[in-house]
Amino acid sequence: MSIEIGPEVAETSPPKTTPLDLLHKALGARMVPFAGWSMPVQYSAGVLAEHLHCRADGCAALFDVSHMGQASLHGSAGTVALEALVPGDIQGLKPGRQRYTVLTNEAGGVIDDLMVSRLTPDHLFLVVNASRRDIDLPHIEAHLPAGVTLQRHDDRALLALQGPGAAVVMARLGPAAAAFPFMGFGPASIGGIDCLVSRSGYTGEDGFEISVPADLVDRLARLLLDQPEVGPAGLGARDSLRLEAGLCLYGNDLDELTTPVEAGIAWVIGKRRRIDGGFPGDIAIRDQLQNGCARMLVGIRPEGRAPARAGTNIVAEDGTAAGTVTSGGFAPSLNAPVAMGYVRRDLSAEGTGLRLQVRGRSLPARVVPMPFVPHRYVR
Amino acid sequence: MSETRFTKSHEWVCLDAGIATVGITDHAQEALGDLVFVELPEPGRELTAGEVCAVVESVKAASDVYCPIAGRVVENNQAIVDDPALVNREAATGGWFFRLAPSDPAAFAALMDAATYEAFLETE
Numbered sequence: 001m002s003i004e005i006g007p008e009v010a011e012t013s014p015p016k017t018t019p020l021d022l023l024h025k026a027l028g029a030r031m032v033p034f035a036g037w038s039m040p041v042q043y044s045a046g047v048l049a050e051h052l053h054c055r056a057d058g059c060a061a062l063f064d065v066s067h068m069g070q071a072s073l074h075g076s077a078g079t080v081a082l083e084a085l086v087p088g089d090i091q092g093l094k095p096g097r098q099r100y101t102v103l104t105n106e107a108g109g110v111i112d113d114l115m116v117s118r119l120t121p122d123h124l125f126l127v128v129n130a131s132r133r134d135i136d137l138p139h140i141e142a143h144l145p146a147g148v149t150l151q152r153h154d155d156r157a158l159l160a161l162q163g164p165g166a167a168v169v170m171a172r173l174g175p176a177a178a179a180f181p182f183m184g185f186g187p188a189s190i191g192g193i194d195c196l197v198s199r200s201g202y203t204g205e206d207g208f209e210i211s212v213p214a215d216l217v218d219r220l221a222r223l224l225l226d227q228p229e230v231g232p233a234g235l236g237a238r239d240s241l242r243l244e245a246g247l248c249l250y251g252n253d254l255d256e257l258t259t260p261v262e263a264g265i266a267w268v269i270g271k272r273r274r275i276d277g278g279f280p281g282d283i284a285i286r287d288q289l290q291n292g293c294a295r296m297l298v299g300i301r302p303e304g305r306a307p308a309r310a311g312t313n314i315v316a317e318d319g320t321a322a323g324t325v326t327s328g329g330f331a332p333s334l335n336a337p338v339a340m341g342y343v344r345r346d347l348s349a350e351g352t353g354l355r356l357q358v359r360g361r362s363l364p365a366r367v368v369p370m371p372f373v374p375h376r377y378v379r
Numbered sequence: 380m381s382e383t384r385f386t387k388s389h390e391w392v393c394l395d396a397g398i399a400t401v402g403i404t405d406h407a408q409e410a411l412g413d414l415v416f417v418e419l420p421e422p423g424r425e426l427t428a429g430e431v432c433a434v435v436e437s438v439k440a441a442s443d444v445y446c447p448i449a450g451r452v453v454e455n456n457q458a459i460v461d462d463p464a465l466v467n468r469e470a471a472t473g474g475w476f477f478r479l480a481p482s483d484p485a486a487f488a489a490l491m492d493a494a495t496y497e498a499f500l501e502t503e
Binding site for chain 2: 330337
């Protein structure tokens, strides 16, 4: 049989390790190359158990996401400079708040999706994808006016604590962060360690993302793992959790050839920005907002138990080409396969029947709303 | 008297009274992780050696299973279709995949015995 761990990015040089490399190995992690990094795909419990732990009442999963790019944008003109690169309302982002946005290209395609948080009027904090950090940060830097600087935080690690029990853990170790609202952001001490914390994540559960100096992350991770609610989870569970939550993965569901409107995340485009434009690709994106687009990202439920993976061809019930699956797999919380993919606009309505071409067979499926598993963010 | 042999692609074949039972090795199930889907060949299907004859999927990925020796499928194991995790729990026993009537009895002897497979795993 052919044994493969999953779709990985082709590697050209030895992968970088995060500051938690030794801890991962001590926890029985299976390490895989991912976007130039050696990352834990799973620990000894396995992907299924780690996934279900993150959704279990009173439980929380701890992820090392230190491969993601962290940076600060300093300077009072940083807000306007960033708004020239993203369709989000960054001027309306208040100190202590975080926002999801996208860097767009001139065609309206997505260069990357990222989190932007405001620490002070003159200081924005960015988290970008590992696979795109070397593209995003030079791109941002190339568009900065005098007086605005981009500071890379390669000396910081990033943890994600996710699950229904995350708030209980945070109340015990970092009460200031436990009081944050959903998409709140700011400095907070966790177990005596000064961190930058956001109330957000990539699982659909309540939780926190914790930026911490690299030399303190081992101490913080061990402290969090010592809590009875917390277990480690790898990139395998992170992927199945985000898929169930209907959250896009850059490189699969988003890329330079897809627009935020097609991807179903038009809500990232601020009200003022819809009217005024002023971001790359604004003409194409505003046209799609007004007139719709030729294809849409939709949730798909295959009828049987066979997962339809990324790249699977989708055909309409009349046999015509309909589109392609961009993320697909097995949803442990539903005990069933789920997928997301781009389909022709006339096939994007909920309940529309589709056929998925898996290994020479045509498997029935239908368009369903996302998320597949309801979000449980704190309100 | 039954005898079990192995392939470099981590399938096992147990020959007993002229019928070959095929499964994947414990090493293979361990490497794949939690299985969530199994697709098996239907009885009556003629398989050639090395042909993709079954598919197993973990949460993350799909993997092909290759037929170790040529033959006609006489039975498949519905228990692992209903409960793919049975392959993880009992790869060498209850997690068998299918049984076939070999078309070339000599092909079985050409596969690795247990000691050779163990040594092969060391080199992987």
